[in-house]
Amino acid sequence: MNDGDLLINVENVTLRFGGVVSLRDVSLAMRRGEILAVIGPNGAGKTSLFNSITGVYQPQEGTITFASNRAPLLSVIGKKTHRIAQAGVSRTFQASRLFSALTVFENVKIGAEDHGGIGLAGSLVKGPRTRKGERASDRVAAELLNFVDLYHEANTIASQLSYGARRRLEIARALATGPEVILLDEPAAGTNPSEKLELTSLIRRVRDERGVSVLLIEHDMKLVMALAERIYVLNFGSIIAEGTPEEIRVNPAVIDAYLGTATEETSA
């Protein structure tokens, strides 16, 4: 891989919680512009990896760098979460963290204003909250709601949305910070088959139409195989395979650890 193409570089990362090793000597290289997936059984360390990349967890060993287009190369470990967000890394959470009592519109608008003015609106208008800033975040929120096809629900209270719509709203909110890369932690969890198809096409459009790179954790193999250009497989905290969906599907170690049942399901 050409170094200029590297967006996120995780090298030899080990993360421990007391006696529990969540990540063991993990290395992962993400290219700018790709849709990359991390798969693996429950407890494999997928969310821990996301938490390490976003500054929520501090691994004891290894390095993580983020090559932003708008900031110097960022050494992630030890940096505050807002610094990393500011550099262009955004995420969604495995368990929904929407403001359930606020409207759909307000949820996205807050994302645009969040992080000390680094949101898309903040980058359009510098300085303290002004009426101009208000209008900028209104514009950003409206545009993003259109993008995720929720504009017609702008005034709906978030808790009243269907599960699929809620997951689309989370993506809109994560995009509102104006990221270069978005980390999606099980974005299709709990959705039905038609919502999964909508999410698949939305995630592809995030990269194709907005140029935002996508790092994806997902259990639904159909969705992963349809979207990801490359896949890393985690098992008990270690990377056991890396490759294209076709390579991963036939990798014996992966089938052993994880895919056995899923492969049977998809071929049925």
Ligand SMILES: Nc1ncnc2c1ncn2[C@@H]1O[C@H](COP(=O)(O)OP(=O)(O)O)[C@@H](O)[C@H]1O
């Ligand atoms: N904050 C924490 N404190 C203690 N153990 C943790 C913490 N976060 C994760 N772990 C442990 O790390 C391992 C990997 O968890 P996680 O990253 O959530 O896996 P996954 O997302 O692949 O299901 C699990 O054994 C989990 O209990």
Ligand SMILES: [Mg+2]
């Ligand atoms: Mg998880």
